[in-house]
Amino acid sequence: MSDIDTNKADLARRSVLGVATAALGLGATAALLPSTASARGSAGADGIHPPPTPAIDTSHATPELARLISRVFEAKTSRHVDATLSYFYPKSTTYIDASLGWPIYSWDELHKLFAGLMPTWPATARSYPTKILGDTNSALVFFIDTPELFGHEIRPMGVINFKEGKIARWIDYWDGREFTLADMKAQRTPDEKFPTDFKESKVGETAKRSIKRVAHTISDALSGGAVKEAASLFSDDAVLEDQAVRTVVTGRLNIGAYLERAAAHLPYGAGAEVRHVVGGHLGGGYEWTRGSGAVRRGVTALELDGDGRISRYTSVWDGSLVSDDELSRLQALVIEH
Template identity: 40%
Template sequence: MLSSGTSAQAAGALSPANPPLDRSHTTDGVVRRLVGLYAAKSRHDVEATTSHFHRPRLTYIDAAFNGYSPSWQPYHDYFAYVMPTWPASAVSYPTRIIGDSRSAVVMFTDTPGMFGNEMRVIAAMDFVDGKVTRQIDYSDGRHYGVAAAAAYRNPTPLPAQWGEQFVHSTPPRLLTRTLTALHDALTAAEADAVARLFTTEGIYEDRTLHLSVAGPLAIRRSLADVLRMLPCTQQTSVRHTVGSEQGGALERSNPGAQVDRDIIAVELDHQGSIQRLTTVCDGSFVSDADIRRMLATTIEP
């Protein structure tokens, strides 16, 4: 995270000694690369951490806190400044990786010692020559704390483009087909069309609403009303796609909306049906009453 704000919450809590990592929808090479990255970050090793990023062309953005680095050097300098202040309890570890050596989506956790509170992030990553050339971190500011998130957030607006203009890899056809159908169904608020994209045991997980639903029938019933209320659904456009035929993620943008950015990660079976969907947007911009109202609509009759 890169931000000009200050944390309003105290550090604490240790991570598990050997946190579980779901590698069922990725490749061994990407796993080795990213495990090495987060191990270096947990050691607070500036040079080893930043060596995993592409020096000639790097874009890093924290979508929840407006952190922005347009190149490798400021990214390096930020960690050189902040890492010496981290306590031993400050560690970072991936919990789920989806994709391949071209691009992937990574779910990871930063313990409170790093940035003042626990961070559970879904990151879209693109790679060039084995290095991260673009990383966009998405998380829910409510999980950080609404007041603390507001204090920590960089007041400088982010640029219109988030480095996607420098990425030239083409997502595989199977992933593109599924994500296009998913985006169209969500934008139209068609719960039936969303549910048909899932396997029989498919799971829909919304980290902002703390909602998890299993199976197409339950997904359809739970989403029937809430899709029309979600803050980043209507008139949303696709910013960027990452991943492989095993799954990936859709980054979306909705300028002017209450919440103008989100990410949707999917794991696919061999036919392109969704086995698991995980999405998050910044709920700190949504009122308590609206969160309750949305959750109330997901109760199955």
Template identity: 45%
Template sequence: MNPLTRRSALAGLGALTATAVAGTAPAFATPSGIGPVLDLSHATPQLARQVTALFRDKTSRNVARTMSHFARRPMYYTDATLGWYLPTWGSLKAIFDQYMPTWPATARSYATRVLGDERSAIVEFTDSPELFGHEGRVIAALDFTDGLVVRQVDYSDGRHFGIAATNAARVPDAQFPRTFGEDVIPDRSSPALRDVARRLTAALASGDTAGLFTVDATFEDLTLHSTFVGALAIDAYVKRAFRRLPYGPGTTIRHTVGSARGGGYEWINPATPADHGVVALELDSARKISRLTTVWDGSRLSDDAMTVLLSDTLER
């Protein structure tokens, strides 16, 4: 299969199987017996309606209805792991036209968490192995205009999808896009979210995250399959690991999405082979981080380099 069409179909086809949301968004919405619980606790009601409608139509394999959720112009879609860049509505529609009718009935693609508002958001979703042969765990950054997607960037770990499969589909480094549409689509995130992202980026670069997290916060790195619970454990981990983290020293913010309650930022770090990724954030009323989730492409690093990073997760 042509890697462009194969992976372009993979990335961005995350389907939220929750029923449509009306009125106010509940803390959690239960998918109709198909997938796990969808967490909407940090999403506005309008965002919940936009996202559930978009991925409901993807789940139903209706190309026309699915594409009705994307803006005609501008519209940018990128798979940030493989470097596939689709800068038009028509190029994305061509992928859906080819592959959506072939999805097996047992395939599932569903969201597990949505953060932000109707202007921009983070959506975490899962592709089951039936869809493309390997499981995909994705964190997507989305921008909207008038309820339509104008920019979507999907981030995932190539090791989780499979190193061989990822390498076979990834574009050569010389052809990898240097921008993902953020140079065209203005930042729609809230000032409060941008402030937290800036302070967090600086803290991760210096190894000092004291005061940024709530007492019972969770810090999870999906690529390292590691989770820390509690501000003390998080601060200690960052202090011993920050020099080696891809999102540590040298990191700059590519783009932010979300509201004062939650969202995230896409980051760039040319000092490491895993030179880009995304951080999803949940915030409390005092703008402290109650949950951080990050993913980046571990297939860019050797087994030895990953082992060093994993050694930092050991508490002593």
């Protein structure tokens, strides 16, 4: 079966599940999966009783991945150190905050970090996913950390790789302006000490061929100025979102026109290269890097339709690295003339 046929089969299966759910009067589709323990108000994995969380968009994730990621966040929100770390690969764990430049290169280091942090979190603190993309080989998750955890609400994208069913690599990207410029300046690792090795070579490229092809094709097109080729990869009603610039463009033709004006100025445009790809037939994303400019790294999420076209393209990078004037210039590029 081809990648496109697999996409269509997976989406068709979700459509059938959605109809069945509606017929049962449950009031939700298969694409909006509440955390199992939260929905029941009863204990989840390891006897954990997490507080209720909003529904999760799992329309571009396998059911197995959706369950696994939900349990990870249930454990984290419940401030259960051992339960949280039970989902990480003990032989080789990498966690890096790509905005602050905080690297952790072992399971023991990560355990020590959570053991120090979690007891300080109040019962009202929550960390929960809002969207999950990919499969249990590699994935991308949108999530929210409420202000009780780190002093400010942040909305990262986590890039995840698995080994033997456990998380072996997790890289968080988020917009530093959510954290305030002063706190980012105080806590970000200096440029000369900022980590450059994000350990993607340790986990390898395990993303499905379909998502790798789309990721490399659109990145190469944007980097090289081939905007028409980039626009052709989108579905007719696609959405392009840049969370740092706070822009949303809807429709393939509008996206193409926007990229004509903006691609040369965006961090993931001219000069950007793919660092690492994650995800499955329905969606995932890619980390990208640049050799010059104020913004050197970020991540883009890709949601694919049944024909393998991009239905949603969402980029996250650290907006605190550029001036207010530069952000204003980037925002102005969305205006049609």
